[in-house]
Amino acid sequence: MSPSLGCVADDYTGATDVAAAFRRSGLRTVLLFGEPGPRTVVPECDAVVVALKTRSVPAVEAVAASRAVRDWMAGRGVRRVYFKCCSTFDSTDAGNIGPVADALAEAGGGRLTVVCPASPEHGRTVYQGHLFVGDRPLSESPMRHHPLTPMTDADLVRVLGRQTPHRVGLVPLRTVERGAAAVREALEELAARGVRHAVTDAVGDGHLDTVARAAAHLPLITGAAGLARAIGTLTGTALGTADGDGLAGADGVPGLPPGPVVVLAGSCSAATLEQVALARERMPAHRLRAHDRGLAEALGWLEDSLAGEDRVMIYTSAPPGRRAPGAAAFLEGALAAVAARAAELGAGRIVVAGGETSGAVVNALGVSGALVGAEADRGVPWLHVTRPGTRLALLLKSGNFGRPDLLVRATEAP
Numbered sequence: 001m002s003p004s005l006g007c008v009a010d011d012y013t014g015a016t017d018v019a020a021a022f023r024r025s026g027l028r029t030v031l032l033f034g035e036p037g038p039r040t041v042v043p044e045c046d047a048v049v050v051a052l053k054t055r056s057v058p059a060v061e062a063v064a065a066s067r068a069v070r071d072w073m074a075g076r077g078v079r080r081v082y083f084k085c086c087s088t089f090d091s092t093d094a095g096n097i098g099p100v101a102d103a104l105a106e107a108g109g110g111r112l113t114v115v116c117p118a119s120p121e122h123g124r125t126v127y128q129g130h131l132f133v134g135d136r137p138l139s140e141s142p143m144r145h146h147p148l149t150p151m152t153d154a155d156l157v158r159v160l161g162r163q164t165p166h167r168v169g170l171v172p173l174r175t176v177e178r179g180a181a182a183v184r185e186a187l188e189e190l191a192a193r194g195v196r197h198a199v200t201d202a203v204g205d206g207h208l209d210t211v212a213r214a215a216a217h218l219p220l221i222t223g224a225a226g227l228a229r230a231i232g233t234l235t236g237t238a239l240g241t242a243d244g245d246g247l248a249g250a251d252g253v254p255g256l257p258p259g260p261v262v263v264l265a266g267s268c269s270a271a272t273l274e275q276v277a278l279a280r281e282r283m284p285a286h287r288l289r290a291h292d293r294g295l296a297e298a299l300g301w302l303e304d305s306l307a308g309e310d311r312v313m314i315y316t317s318a319p320p321g322r323r324a325p326g327a328a329a330f331l332e333g334a335l336a337a338v339a340a341r342a343a344e345l346g347a348g349r350i351v352v353a354g355g356e357t358s359g360a361v362v363n364a365l366g367v368s369g370a371l372v373g374a375e376a377d378r379g380v381p382w383l384h385v386t387r388p389g390t391r392l393a394l395l396l397k398s399g400n401f402g403r404p405d406l407l408v409r410a411t412e413a414p
C-alpha cells in the first residue's frame with residue numbers, strides 16, 4: 001500500500017520532529033535523509049518523511065530539491081504533502097518557506113495552502129497571524145539572534161508576504177473557534193479572493209485538530225510538528241491505526257546499541273546553550289574553535305578521550321557575543337568530520353544539537369534512512385540506523401528542543 005502522507009522537511013531535526021509526531025499519531029513512519037532516487041526502497045508504511053537540508057540554501061536550490069521529492073512521492077501514490085517548516089518559521093526575505101510552498105502548491109494544482117507553524121507542545125502559538133514563542137512574540141524571542149535566519153518580525157502574513165509574489169491571507173482564531181466548517185468556508189472565501197497562502201491561527205491542540213479537519217482536502221499543507229500531529233491523527237483514524245498510546249510503530253525498533261556516546265553541539269539556540277552548560281559539568285568536553293587547527297585539535301582530543309571515557313562532548317555552541325562571524329559552514333563541516341571519526345572509533349550513539357549541524361553530520365555519516373524509535377524528549381526521537389556490520393543510534397535535537405538535562409540523559413546507560 002502507498003503511504004497516505006508524504007512530508008518534505010526543510011531540515012533534519014525538523015524531519016525527526018515531524019516523524020515523531022506521525023509515529024505518535026499511530027502512523028508507521030519511515031524517515032529518509034536526502035533526496036530519494038528511483039531505486040530507493042521504502043518499507044511498508046503509512047507516512048514517509050524526507051529530510052532535506054534546504055532551510056538556509058539559496059531559494060532556487062531549495063525549490064528544486066523540494067519539488068523533486070514531491071514528484072518522487074507523487075510517483076509512489078502519495079496524494080497529500082505536508083511541508084514541514086520550523087515552528088519558529090526560520091527563513092529570510094529571500095525564502096525559503098515562501099518559494100518552496102509556492103512550488104509545492106503549483107505542483108499540486110495551484111490551490112490555496114494552509115500555513116500554520118503553531119506547535120503548542122513546544123510553546124509555539126499563532127494569534128492574529130503573529131507567532132509567539134512561549135509568552136514572547138517571535139521577534140522578541142532568542143530567535144532574533146539566530147546566526148543564519150534571525151527572526152525580527154512576528155507577523156507571519158507580513159513575513160511570508162515578503163517571500164512570495166502571491167497573496168497571503170489570515171484565518172483568525174475567532175473563525176477557528178467556530179469549527180472546521182467555518183474554517184473551510186473562510187479558506188474558500190480567501191481562495192475566491194486570489195489568496196494562495198492562508199496563515200491560520202492556533203493557540204492549542206484543539207485548534208490544530210480543527211484546522212486539520214478543515215484542510216484535509218488540500219494537496220499541500222505547511223506547518224510544524226503541531227499541525228502534523230493533527231493531520232497524522234486524522235489519517236491514522238481513517239486508516240484505523242491511531243491508538244493514541246504513543247507506542248504505535250514501536251514493533252521491530254531495536255534497543256540502543258552498545259559503545260561510547262559522542263555529543264556534538266553546533267546549535268547556538270538558548271535551550272542548547274543551557275544543555276551544553278549542564279553537559280560540560282557531567283562529561284569531558286572540548287570546544288571546537290573556528291580556526292585552521294580547530295578540526296585537527298578536536299579529532300586528536302576525541303581519540304584520546306574515547307580511549308578512557310564512555311561519553312564525551314565536542315561543541316561549537318556560543319552565545320551571541322562569542323560567535324565567530326562567517327564560520328557557520330566551517331563549524332558544521334568540522335563537527336560532521338568529528339562525527340565520521342566517532343563512528344569509525346565505534347561510537348554506538350551520536351547525539352547532535354542543531355538542524356543544520358545534524359544535516360551535515362548525517363550526510364558525513366552516509367546515513368540514508370532510519371527507523372524512528374522512542375522519544376528522549378518531545379520531538380526528539382532516537383533514530384536507529386542499520387548499516388552492514390554496524391548499529392548506530394542518532395539523536396538529532398532541534399536547537400530549541402529538550403529539557404536542560406537532555407544531553408546528559410542521552411548519554412546515560414539505557
Ligand SMILES: Nc1ncnc2c1ncn2[C@@H]1O[C@H](COP(=O)(O)OP(=O)(O)OP(=O)(O)O)[C@@H](O)[C@H]1O
Nearest residue numbers: 267269316323324328331332354355356357398399
Ligand atoms: N561559535 C559559532 N560561531 C558562529 N557560528 C556558529 C558557532 N557555532 C555554531 N555556529 C553555526 O550556527 C548554525 C546553527 O544552526 P543549527 O541549525 O545547527 O542550530 P539551530 O538553528 O539552533 O537548530 P535548529 O535549526 O534545529 O533550530 C550552524 O550553521 C553552526 O555551524
Ligand SMILES: O=C(O)[C@@H](O)C(=O)CO
Nearest residue numbers: 014017086087224355398
Ligand atoms: O519545528 C521546529 O521547531 C523544529 O522541528 C525544527 O524544525 C528545528 O530545526
